[in-house]
Amino acid sequence: MSFLPKHIPSITFWLLSLILLSAASPALAGSWEHSFFAGTQYPLRVVYLQGEQPGPTVMVQGGIQGDESAGYITAQLLSKGKVLRxxxxxxxxxxxxxxxxxxxxxNVDMNRRFDQNYNRFYEDRVARVIRFLLNQADAFIHLHEGSGFYNPTYVDNLRNPKRYGQSIIVDTLVYNQIDLARTVNPVxxxxxxxxxxxxxxxxxxxxxxxxxxxxxxEMRKSLTCYALAEHNIPAIAVEVSKSIRQIGWKVRQQLTATRMLLHRLGVEVTPPEFTDEDVRAYARTGIKVTVNGRTLGSDGIINLAPGTTLAVKSVSSGPxxxxxxxxxxxxxxxxxxxINARRMVLEPFSELELRSDGSKVAETKIRWTGKLPNAPGDDTPxxxxxxxGNPVFVRDGETLNAVLGDQLILEGMWGSDLKEVINLKGFVAIPWANNGQDLGWEIILDPDNFLSHYALKSDHPGATRFRVVRETPGAPEASFYVDIRPRTVLALRLGDRHGQNLLIPWNAGGSYRLPEGEYVFESAWSNGPDDKLxxxxxxxxxxxGQSFKVDYGxxxxxxxxxxxxxxxxGTMTFTASGLASR
Structure with missing residues (x-):
């Protein structure tokens, strides 16, 4: 093996790891998936594959930049593979x-957000998850697709040291005792x-x-540099060229290179069978989405009434x-x-466009029938x-109470026939074009993500207040406040092997003793929705619903x-004892 694992570089270590994993970690086996940011507009799907034989754990990632399709297709195919070791x-x-x-x-280049722990944009939240995942890894492979063809000397505009395509990239040949050149050159x-x-x-x-x-x-801000320098694990990037048009060929070569690197790193995997035509056609194969019961693209027109809440359903998402x-x-x-964001249509739009991995696969014109009902009650905006995910109606001058981490979407003004502009002061929807228009964007309520000079004093102790303002030209002034309270965990709900429920008071930084055995995690309770934890x-x-074990020692x-x-x-520590301390 051409690298030193994080801990003990021996098969004995890997066997010991599996024993400890069953004792002090979730009781998991085989392949499983987890979606981070579930319930938001952009869930992040991660696949865990456990091999038939013990060995090191390698993390493989694609799609950190959305115009590099070969990388995420290769990673996706790998996630459907069979791991032998x-x-x-x-x-x-x-x-x-x-x-x-x-x-x-x-918002920003995600692959330049690893030199520090940023907390401003969506990309920074994903980077936080990636750092967490790397804690489990003994090596890291990053899949990219770059322009031109890398060459150490200048040949022409497409072949020179500033091009990245058709290369295997390392930040250095040797780092501490990690010999990256020895791993890459045979591959x-x-x-x-x-x-x-x-x-x-x-x-x-x-x-x-x-x-x-x-x-x-700029590579000092990259993910491979972070993995190598902060986690002391081999980190390698495989980059195919955007200048090669045969996407099937590129994916096959990138997958082959990844398998070879995995072999050198101690992991054996068999990917699924596929053809070049499969790669070319998958994004348009078997895709079916309905809007309010009508299949998108079936006849080119969908009838909608103002005030309708869109019911979008992904019936089939392809191979x-x-x-x-x-x-x-x-x-x-x-x-x-x-598909992942709610919308009540208060302003008409002309069409809907369906994309599959960035490729447009269908579009439908919208025909509007009827008109929006008047606002109930008085003339207050x-x-x-x-x-x-729940509709909320807020009158001018009122306060919307929320909890840190809640999801807010500003929809518009009820009964208005104007082109509305609604601005949550302190939130920036589009950094390069901050026009004050925040309608429709998913806003995760975290004061640390907002411009601090817009924060106001709240009537609620510990809460941070921000103001939402109607800035529509020619419209009467109106605004409301959003109070964001800290999220407080109250208790954990567990199930034991007898089917009984245990309610464990939350004590961040503290410990709790449970009888030795297996437990099922049911939920965490807080002063906000349970699904936001x-x-x-x-x-x-x-x-x-997943189980974990608490064992002696x-x-x-x-x-x-x-x-x-x-x-x-916060974190609690569970230890095993003969009797639970309750």
């Missing part, structure tokens, strides 16, 4: 919003033996990230081995995915919002986090 953690599509729009980035030799065209052969690209005079200082990300955009709110044990997410740390931000709320 070792374990895989696969994050196929790290940046779903940018994939939906086929853009490198939405390059074997991989290139099967590539006929010399221009398409892969090269070793050493960015010399840690050198003072490096030509690539399971590719599992494309679907997005439905209204023409007036491009970038707001209606009424704001329409969604709070955690997620639990982790050690370095693994713990879904509701193996204290188990259970952490509760914000489900929408993955921010840490």
């Amino acid at each position: 070792g374990n895989l953690i696969v994050l196929p599509r790290a940046n779903v919003p940018s994939i939906n729009l086929c853009k490198r980035q939405i 390059l030799d074997e991989l290139n033996d099967h590539i006929g065209m010399s221009d398409y052969k892969f090269q070793l690209f050493n960015t010399r990230t840690f050198d003072q005079g490096t030509d690539y200082p 399971s081995e590719f599992s494309p990300e679907l997005a439905l955009f209204a023409s007036d709110r491009p970038g707001v995915n209606l 009424v704001f329409v919002c969604w709070l955690n 997620v639990a982790t044990t050690g370095d693994r997410p713990l879904d509701e 193996a204290p188990l740390k259970l952490t509760v986090r914000q489900a929408t931000t993955f921010g840490d709320i």
Whole structure:
């Protein structure tokens, strides 16, 4: 094996790890998935694959930049593979919003957010999850698709040191005792033996990230640099070229390179069978989405009435081995995915567009019938919002009470026939075009994500207040307040092997003694919705209904986090005893 694992580099260690895992971690076996940020507009799906034989754990990731389709297709196919030895953690599509729009980035470049723990944009929340996943990994492989063809010397505009395509990238040849060159060079030799065209052969690209005079200082903010420097694990990027048009060929070569690297890192995997045509056609194969019961694209027109709440259902999302990300955009709110976001239509729009992994697969015109009913009661302006997926009507001057991590969507003004502009002061929906329009965007209520000088004093102790303002030209002034209270965990609900429920008072930083045995995690209770919390044990997410063991001599740390931000709320330690302390 060509690297030193994090801990003890021996098969004995891996066997011991499996024993300890069964004693002090969720009782899991085989393959399983977890969606971080469940219930938000952009859930993040992670696949865990446990091998038939013990071995190291390698994390493989694609899609950190949405215009690099080969990377996320390769990672997705790998997530459907069979692991013979070792374990895989696969994050196929790290940046779903940018994939939906086929853009490198939405707010900021996610692959430049690892030099510190940022907390401003959606990309920073994903980076927080990625850091968490890397805690479980003994090596990391990052899948990319870059422009041109890397060459250490300048040949022409497409072949030079500033191009990244057709390369295996390392931040340095040797880091501490990790010999990356020794891992990569044999893979390059074997991989290139099967590539006929010399221009398409892969090269070793050493960015010399840690050198003072490096030509690539931006790589110090990258994920591979973080994994290598902070976790002391091998971190390697495999980059195919955007200049090669045969997507099936690129995916096959990237998958082959990844399998070879995994072999060198101690993991054996057999990916699913596929053809080049499968890769070309998957995004348009078997996709079916309905809107209010009508199949999108079936006849080109859908009738809607103003005030209708859209009921969007993904009936079929295509071939399971590719599992494309679907997005439905209204023409007036491009970038707001209606498959995972609620919308009550207060203003007409012209069409709906369905995308599959960024490719447009259907579009439907909208025909509007009838008109929006008048606002109930007096003439006081009424704001329409969604709070955690539930419709909320707020009058001018009122206060909407929320909890840290809640999801807010500003819908508009009831009864208005104007083109409304609604602004949550302190929130920036589009950093490069801050026009004050926040309608439709998912807003995760976290004061740390907002511009602090817009924060107001609240009547509720500990709460932070922000103001939502109607800024529609020619419309009467109106506003309301949003009070964001800290989220307080109250208790954990567990089930024991006898089917009895246990209510454990929450004590962040404290400990609790339970009889030795297996328990089922039911839920965490707080001063807000239960689904806005997620639990982790050690370095693994713990879904509701999953079990974990508490054993003698193996204290188990259970952490509760914000489900929408993955921010840490607190940790309790469970220890085993003969009798529970209650």
